[in-house]
Amino acid sequence: MSSISCSVRGCHNNWIKRRQQLKQQCFEHKVEMQECCGAAYNLHPPPKDEEHLRLWLKALNLKRPPKRPYVCSFHFVDGKPTDEHPYPEKWLGYDAPVKKPRRVLKRLPPDSGTSGGASNAVENCEDEDDIPTHCDGETQWEDLSVNDHSYSSKLLLQPKPSTSDKGTQCIEQVPLYITLLRNDNLSQLYTGLSLDAFKSVAEHLTKVYSGSFHLHPWDQLLMTLMKLRLNLLQGDLAERFSVSQTIISKIISCWIDLMEDNMRCYIPWLPRETIQATMPQSFKEHYPKTTCVIDCSETP
Template identity: 40%
Template sequence: MALQSSGTTCAVRGCTCNQTKLNLWLKEQCYIHKPKVRAECTCERRYSFHRLPIEDEAKRNWLKNLNLKKPPKTLYVCSFHFVEKKPTEDNPYPTLFLGYEKPPEKRRRLLRRDDIYTCWLASELDTMDVEQNPTSLCDAQTQWSDPWMEDHTYSKGPTIPCGLTLAPPPELQPAASYTLTNNADCLLYTDQILMTLMKLRQNFVIADLAKRFGKSHGQVSKTVKFWIDVLYKHTKDLIPWLPRETIKATLPEAFKDHFPNTTCIIDCTETVLQKAKNLYSRSESYSHYYASNYLVALVATSPSGLVMFISEAYGGNRYIRYIAQNSGFLDCLRPGDEVMADRGFTIRDLLEERKVNLVMPAFTRKQCQLTNEEVTHTRRIAHARIHIERAIRRLKVYKHRLQTLLINLVPEFDKILQICAAI
């Protein structure tokens, strides 16, 4: 029986038919019986609603076909889901467009002649391998142990590497004498440096490096940490603050015409940080600008693109002004220098105290738009600032910085940042 009460909705999954839409359709003008509306004409209605039957067997079949986890107390189904647009003796249940599909039947794959030949060939090759290498198999009750998991000699004190055929350079002689080695199978100091650089560049997991170099997980972790400290100590001098004469001698063509007095270009580089469980620590690294947890460091490059200064990493909640004041960057400047920066570096007053000029794009300052001179000046600055963007891009080539930084690596991040900038 068709019902027309308001609020009636079809219970089929995904069906949007309801009584409100039907009432709006009935108020529209009929195209055939103009000017009558659809409720007054003799045309067939768009759809009708049918209620769940009371009989137990019919009710059970309806619910089985609808496949609803929580059927409503008063259940209606529109005529779109019946074969004859309504329940009949031949088709009393809803069977069309029920909003779900039956899972496909699983069929056994027929074994073709090519597959039979492939299986036979594989079995023959296995038999030949067993005959030629009888020791390649092992009894199930006698499984071989992994020597990498049993090697724990790295926990002992520092030892002198055995079988070292390549002499280290003089500056690495003290470091090479403390390389972590195994008495049975030592690892050259060059391989240990390679392992550390692979960790920084590709950010391989410890298990992967242990498999590649044939060492235990703990030995790889301790080796990488050791060489990060050594490289940090030896790369401090590779980030020098160039004198003015050297900067002017290597000034690119983009600076000679419009910014000949530029000493350095500054910008910030960010690294995504893993969320800490401690709420205070999480708030210290949360950046409202990026809406996530970040570590921020100040980078200064020469106009030619050489990294001359890189600060320690600060939490994302620190402002650029705070980083510039506490990182030691202002101490590197001299009176008469010129610093190029992007919008957001509110350090003009700090630089004026040291008689340093700040070059940055123009602001509208409550104006409708910039003047022609300001637009030209902003474009020239953007054209010149591309050098520091390229320098920061070279830093982010190291996937250890590009990927999310783990919480336990935060104490070592300043060292990693300096090593990446120096290399």
């Protein structure tokens, strides 16, 4: 059971990781996760029916699928296989074709005043209810916590800002940190900081930030901390923040330098007396006798 892993390319969720997460303390309820919020995800086995298994494997799109292609909860629309969405559809690690809208014929009543042989048939287009899945080849798992720690993927699909002519309303994009960091548990999960600590760091760095990137500065900090905390691939971050991988690389490089120059105040340096008082006895005995020799000669 401990060897079960998610079969989606780029996803590293497995049974061992799930078990370790259950033993972690919930930062909201101050008890172990298994006692309040449960596991962040489950690993669902493939269907036994041959036709359903074929469609399951088709959704995974793997060249060499394992014998038992388990899939974690993050890749299902409903968090698990359901009658409406029985197969993996989200963040599958490859480009899925965008579904075209259906063309639907609607018939008008005979007395509507329309003339012609085909007057009663009016062609109209309706968009598909399902949101098309679109991910790049480096998309990793999405770090979520279930129950009250979960958030809907629809929150990530905020409308992008657009320029328009006079008289057309412009829709602003909601910063991702607002929907993602809703409590201390999620903030700790994604950034390694409590929510108050994240806000304190963000306010401190925003005062000295002088970049011109389109994203909200706090989203840029969140992106950088997610990279440092979870080591997410650039393709994954690009999908989450709706920007290109090139922009992801530039933003992270910018904020790493910004954090290095302006976060020295967060690194405490203990007094020499405190360091000596807490130094292991064996280190006290051997440290004065230690000699470090560096060979600076050139080798042929």
